[in-house]
Amino acid sequence: MNYQETINWMFNQLPMYQLQGAAAYKKDLTNTHLLIAHLDNPQEKIRCIHVAGTNGKGSTSHMLASILQEAGYKVGLYTSPHLKDFRERIKINGTDITENFVTEFINEHKSFFESSDMSFFEMTVGLAFDYFAKEKVDIAVIEVGMGGRLDATNIIKPLVSVITNIGLDHTQFLGNTIEAIASEKAGIIKPNIPVIIGEYTPGTKPVFLAKAKECNSEIYFAADLVSETYPSDLIGDYQIHNKKTVLQTIKVLNSQNEFKIIPENTKSGLLNVVKNTGLQGRWQQLNEFPKVICDTAHNKNGLEIVLQQIQKEDFDTLHIVLGVVNDKDLDEILPLFPKKAIYYFCKPNIPRGLDVVILKQKAATFELKGQVYNSVSEAYQKAIQNAAKSDFIYIGGSTFVVAEIL
Helix, strand or coil: CCHHHHHHHHHHHCCCHHHHHHHHCCCCCHHHHHHHHHCCCHHHHCCEEEEECCCCHHHHHHHHHHHHHHCCCCEEEECCCCCCCHHHHEEECCEECCHHHHHHHHHHHHHHHHHHCCCHHHHHHHHHHHHHHHCCCCEEEEECCCCCCCCCCCCCCCCEEEECCCCCCCHHHHCCCHHHHHHHHHHHCCCCCCEEECCCCCCCHHHHHHHHHHCCCCEEEHHHHCCCCCCCCCCCCCHHHHHHHHHHHHHHHHHCCCCCCCHHHHHHHHHCHHHHHCCCCCCEEEECCCEEEECCCCCHHHHHHHHHHHHCCCCCCEEEEECCECCCCHHHHHHHCCCCCEEEECCCCCCCECCHHHHHHHHHCCCCCEEECCCHHHHHHHHHHHCCCCCEEEEECCHHHHHHHC
8 A cells, every 4th residue: 555545444444432422432451551561662762752631632742842853852742633734643752753664664564453353543653653663762751542541652651741730521432520530640650650730629639649658659740840941943822831830850851861851942842832743723923914723723711812812913804713522511601602603613623623513503592692613624614714814813612624724
């Protein structure tokens, strides 16, 4: 198979949470252990940082990778989902994995994947570990896909574990209370491995403390320990918490004496995240007049901060291009959106995309008014046509909506 055929096979033949939702979620790590044994345990050949959390884990992972690159290290970065091309998930020093490596890896192990019923996510994790081991990275930043305890990435023994924050998301898999979700995320805490917590609440802190004590792991609450941060090219208001998490992680990493990261590396790393890693979709400006911002925030915690930041902007009329996936709790997120805006409802072009008519009808119950469009791009083009230079356009609701206009 060539690259496109390989990617099509991965997407179409195997369960994948991004497209299918619940059907792709595995209840244990049996398959993952089978996979890494088949690949000769590549995860044991790489040093890594493990990053979990409801929001901010992607930004935090990219910031850490950027700082480590500035310190002169060869840095692997594994994240999900991708926006435009599958290869964005697996990078070394900001460069995507080659099409050739992806194709050869899948072709070589295809019969094993089929006979073992490997999920898309399990295969991709195996691919990332195999690539980083063969390319001999100095360190890899590994982002959890969903949850933590049962995530396919949770077979690594990292130098540091990081949990950014806890919010109500993916409740059908992780539990419907903050404490239950915190317990799933805390599943990445390993015996005698330090853990950094970004944000905590009265409900989540005891969960983290109990798991850290059980594992004899030193625990650091970044929000309490870091008072000053540095500027970054990631300018969303929510990045202040992520920067504190990153700074505490770097401090702990430095204390282990395996890596040397000086303050200048940290400062330049934070200022050059996009250039160093290629991160997109975080309070990203696409146009100036009218100002157009897209953001991948898609749950209550993330959207609250983004929508508050929009209200700080100076504009005449607000235009919102909005689409969501079909398992989103609309009663939770739609009340966050301003009534005083023109809405352009659309459906992201994936099977999990919520029917646009349903979205419009539900939005109307919260007094959010607008028209439906056949695609994200059509909705965006109409917003551009309608907006005056002094207006503001926001595109969001789903990672997949943002992906279609980048």
